[in-house]
Amino acid sequence: MNDTSPLPDCLALRIGLAARQLPDTTPGQLLRVLVAIVGEPLTEAKLNSLKVKDLKTGADGALEEMDGAVLRQALDRLHGEEEAAAKTAIPAPQVYEDGPLPDSIQIACASNNSERLDGHFGSCARFLIYQVSATAARLVAVRPAPSIARLSVDHSAERVALISDCDLLCVLSIGGPAAARVVNSGVHPFKRPQAEEISALLHELQQVLAGDPPPWLAKRRAHAAEESKPSIAEAAS
Template identity: 55%
Template structure:
């Protein structure tokens, strides 16, 4: 299909929306938009676009995707979430801390925990321990190598982490994450990544569950003691 000229602002919106959807590039999304609202996709036309139209246009091309993902893509298309394309916060140098773990947060912009595992732009890597936390790395996802499984590529980016925070994750992807001995936790409501990290920091300071105590390097005897203490509280 030949596409009419699109303004730089609209092109950015489409690119960001496509990145927010698994296995979707701008060309695929443009085909859907062409059927839903016609071409060119102007600001006025995008303002009238609905999630239902995204699901049903082009014979349901995007109909199998999670409605929450489509809602996020729609926010980009309407220009409401372009600000979320902000760069991540600066990282700090990592230092050896007893019982520290690493947490990967799926993010699309700034310091937000707002990414689907299969489509997020980057992972924010936090070092977390009972007395503090620090952002030690940001890892852009990029494109997998030719023939490489997309989810396997993403797992490799966070293989040194013990916990994964995401807005959502599909079953097959979650199975790959768990196989890599990483514990995935979903937060559909999203929010600032640091809020979840602070909550985890408090858990580490109090009574970490046995699976988390194992990642902290606690011995089986210590994990049993923690489990008994938790049961008594």
């Protein structure tokens, strides 16, 4: 089997959900690991028979360095025990009429579940887009990431395009090449050490903005403010 071979949608979904739990691991990479462990063709029975030790020791140790708890979460998804996670409630953006928040920046958060920062750049379900100032924060857009069932596709460029209008990208992890693409698009990526409620991240960022933000962040805020100013033609209309 290779990445372009037909794979039942139900198995593709399981592999995609499992890959979301593994840092810097795409669905296509996990697919190759699973084939190396259980052989071809991949079947539901083969996935259900897998154990954590199989993932740790199989495929020449490709997942050997992964934390056991992380592998357990991925295994649950391979077993189909948490397919409901794919249908987790998606937050609704705030409707507003008054334009961008003054002195705000726009950030993208990689998310799988509700309003949580719990996603890896290459495999998260969606990007939640927030406008954040020192005094306010609001969710302004929810952007679904490329379909996880399309295992053979490199989604990095598509994902960069989804967040290219943002100032910051918040993720649990991001690979070097993808990070370079993000930076080249004008977005500053940074990683958080563990999953958390996005509200906690926003509160922390607001405190930084209200104080003396580091030069790179102050520059981002100034750039965002400049872009939000009306043009001469708009001001005159």
